[in-house]
Amino acid sequence: MKTTFLTLLLLVISFASYTQTIILIKNVNVWDGTSNSLSTNLSVLIEDNLIKKVAKNISEPNGAMVLDGGGKTLIPGLSDAHVHLSATMSGSEARNDAHWMYTAIKTAKAAENFLMLGFTTVRDLGGPVFGVKRAVDEGLVPGPRIYPSGAYISQTSGHGDFRSANEPSVLLSGGQMHASDALGWSFVVDGVPEVLKAARENLRHGATQLKVMAGGGIASDFDPIHSVQFTAEELEAAVQAATDWDTYVAVHIYESKGAIRALNAGVKCLDHGHLINEETVKLIKEKDAWLVPQAFWTETPASFWVPGKDTIPKALYKKIKPVLEGTDTVFKLAKKYDINVGFGSDAYGALGYEAYALTEFTTRTSWYSPLEILKQATSENARLFNLSGKINPYREGKLGVIEAGAYADLLIYEGNPLEDIEVVAHPEKNLKLIMKDGKVYKNEL
Numbered sequence: 266m267k268t269t270f271l272t273l274l275l276l277v278i279s280f281a282s283y284t285q286t287i288i289l290i291k292n293v294n295v296w297d298g299t300s301n302s303l304s305t306n307l308s309v310l311i312e313d314n315l316i317k318k319v320a321k322n323i324s325e326p327n328g329a330m331v332l333d334g335g336g337k338t339l340i341p342g343l344s345d346a347h348v349h350l351s352a353t354m355s356g357s358e359a360r361n362d363a364h365w366m367y368t369a370i371k372t373a374k375a376a377e378n379f380l381m382l383g384f385t386t387v388r389d390l391g392g393p394v395f396g397v398k399r400a401v402d403e404g405l406v407p408g409p410r411i412y413p414s415g416a417y418i419s420q421t422s423g424h425g426d427f428r429s430a431n432e433p434s435v436l437l438s439g440g441q442m443h444a445s446d447a448l449g450w451s452f453v454v455d456g457v458p459e460v461l462k463a464a465r466e467n468l469r470h471g472a473t474q475l476k477v478m479a480g481g482g483i484a485s486d487f488d489p490i491h492s493v494q495f496t497a498e499e500l501e502a503a504v505q506a507a508t509d510w511d512t513y514v515a516v517h518i519y520e521s522k523g524a525i526r527a528l529n530a531g532v533k534c535l536d537h538g539h540l541i542n543e544e545t546v547k548l549i550k551e552k553d554a555w556l557v558p559q560a561f562w563t564e565t566p567a568s569f570w571v572p573g574k575d576t577i578p579k580a581l582y583k584k585i586k587p588v589l590e591g592t593d594t595v596f597k598l599a600k601k602y603d604i605n606v607g608f609g610s611d612a613y614g615a616l617g618y619e620a621y622a623l624t625e626f627t628t629r630t631s632w633y634s635p636l637e638i639l640k641q642a643t644s645e646n647a648r649l650f651n652l653s654g655k656i657n658p659y660r661e662g663k664l665g666v667i668e669a670g671a672y673a674d675l676l677i678y679e680g681n682p683l684e685d686i687e688v689v690a691h692p693e694k695n696l697k698l699i700m701k702d703g704k705v706y707k708n709e710l
């Protein structure tokens with residue numbers, strides 16, 4: 266009896282000491298992430314980390330913090346479906362020279378930079394990021410929500426095999442691990458059992474999807490762009506491991522042959538895909554899969570590819586050129602067949618390079634309207650992130666929309682990005698409020 270009374274008393278005390286944070290944003294024009302236009306002069310009520318109500322004339326609740334939006338535009342927080350938060354240094358520096366702790370701190374800084382550009386969610390497509398994801402979720406450091414993939418899964422001599430010419434294979438080095446494997450950058454594996462082990466190792470650490478290298482890449486020395494990587498059986502093994510955890514596989518791929526093999530193995534997301542043909546795009550449609558291509562590469566200076574340099578070495582340029590030339594074709598095909606297209610920039614490099622992600626908005630206007638691009642970067646990306654199923658870490662509310670019950674991830678801009686996408690491209694000038702999970706990270710209202 267005594268214990269029951271004590272328990273009750275404790276319950277009352279704990280309820281009483283729980284205080285809700287209530288924020289009322291008044292006088293804003295709202296784009297909800299899916300509609301074709303703004304709704305004018307609305308209020309948005311936020312309770313803790315969720316949106317409670319969106320309506321005209323919401324009366325001020327007791328104790329609410331009130332923000333006057335001044336007739337500016339409120340939209341859902343942006344998302345980027347292809348980032349590498351930990352890739353802030355050259356590969357060899359990160360693997361061989363930098364202490365892992367230094368890498369981690371730079372990774373946290375990159376996460377903060379993305380948030381301050383207006384990205385409240387990112388899908389990290391490879392690299393050691395689990396610790397930073399946890400720290401962001403715990404509120405230790407500012408950053409976007411992170412869907413981590415963990416280490417790249419690559420075959421020997423694939424796009425994730427970062428060994429230098431003189432580093433022997435693990436088979437020839439007495440089983441000694443390479444730095445990139447040990448530090449969580451990549452698993453270089455061959456054959457079904459090794460692919461399964463790598464996939465499950467990533468899932469064990471909290472990967473929300475798997476990143477598999479299914480074809481040649483630009484930033485790797487030992488795989489031509491046209492190379493097809495992993496056999497159908499190996500790809501199917503990765504898909505099986507992912508599906509058993511209720512999630513999916515995203516692959517790095519440029520060309521059709523590897524893309525078709527991956528789609529037929531059950532892969533749900535093709536990242537890049539600049540050189541795929543019409544048949545492949547039709548197959549993406551048929552499988553209801555996703556494509557995440559990059560447009561802004563066509564407008565980057567040489568220093569984006571080779572930091573500190575104003576020319577691109579010939580061998581590297583040979584790899585980049587066809588990819589850039591394919592950009593127009595793949596976006597036209599994607600639009601023609603109305604396939605699922607995610608917004609993913611793959612903007613990585615030195616700290617500050619995150620801002621290149623914003624040029625993805627302006628360069629996509631060659632094929633899409635500002636409305637279509639903003640949908641891709643909000644509600645459409647959220648549909649892609651939902652493929653993580655039961656291991657999606659953010660299931661308390663919806664992402665990428667402004668509606669009752671959604672996460673309070675939102676931005677307020679001076680100007681209307683639906684009319685002029687440049688508004689989003691210049692956050693230092695136009696972005697007046699950043700809220701993620703109900704918490705304000707920037708307020709210039």
Ligand SMILES: [Zn+2]
Pocket residue numbers: 347348349390611
């Ligand atoms: Zn990438």
